[in-house]
Amino acid sequence: MLATINALADFSHSKAMADLVVAGKWKGELLVTLGKVGPPRYANFIGRYKDDPDLSVRQAVAAALGLIDNETIAVPVLIQLLSRGDKKEDFAVRWEAGSSLAKLAGRKGSEGVRRRLTDLVQERNPMTAVLAARALGAVGDARGLAKLRELTSHGDAAVRQEAVLALGEAADTGSREVLVRRLKDDSLTVRGCAVYALGRLGDPSLIPILSKAVEESAGYEEKYGLQAFDLRETLQEAIAGAQKSRGR
């Protein structure tokens, strides 16, 4: 139902949707649709829900502000959503805010957004820095990519994981060496992310390296009795990605 409304609604339905949100009905879903079709002034309305106690609503605010055409209102709220909260459940909101900032940074004349993101990259909080760098990296900004490469060797595995994934998303060929190094990471999750990221580079010469890394990871799991990850599927996808590039 809400997917249908999302697909069919236009700006003329904004008021009716906002009324439903105020009434507390399906806030998250309708806020995203408002972001998609609402006139720019609705960015204020959407931003009002940034402190909602419901995580899915805050996540929807982050997504909606990446869709609406009002950078002046959207960017400060998104930066706040990206930077705050260190609880595990906050991550989804922060990640979504980063994705929306990447969308805004990709628009024409977005130097202001990029500048704000460059400031955030310098933040002490490494998760804030990595998410901001990811947003910059997604639009090919060298400052973001450089920070992501640096953070692939951070002490916190969760930060390394995000940095590696972001370099994969950006398919940054200049990161080949740092990503290959992560194939021997202490964290199997980071190793898996490195396999994925290297697959995204589309370099067929990496296939033997990836296969060997997955084999070694299986041995590593056995040794420590982990058996939590099966990297074979990730490897298959990575090889398929690399082979596709060979066919090009």
Add this chain to the structure above:
Amino acid sequence: MNGWTSRVGLLTVAGAVALLAGLAHGQDDASKVRALIRDLKDPDFDKAYGAAEQLRKYPQQRALIVAGLIDTITTRDWKRCAGDMRQTIAGALEELKAKEAVVPLLDLVKSGKSIEHECAE
């Protein structure tokens, strides 16, 4: 001249027959669609769901179908799986790109009637 006139006459008759056949076919489809919309309003989920599926076969009857779907989704209820039925109808409206359905759908959301998936099948 006579041959030409008779050929034109034949073509006219053939065209008229084709037009009438087309109209009859259209009318036939319209009556099938009306019957299916009646079934869609049936409180029995299986009967209503079957009708919703059948309605997809008549995209040329869009106006009739959209009106029937909107009327049904806003006024009817089903003995079981009502949320699923509403989702199915909403999906059909989306396929038909029925923008005129948005306001009634928002009213439905406001009404608090179930719009969520309830049944396992």
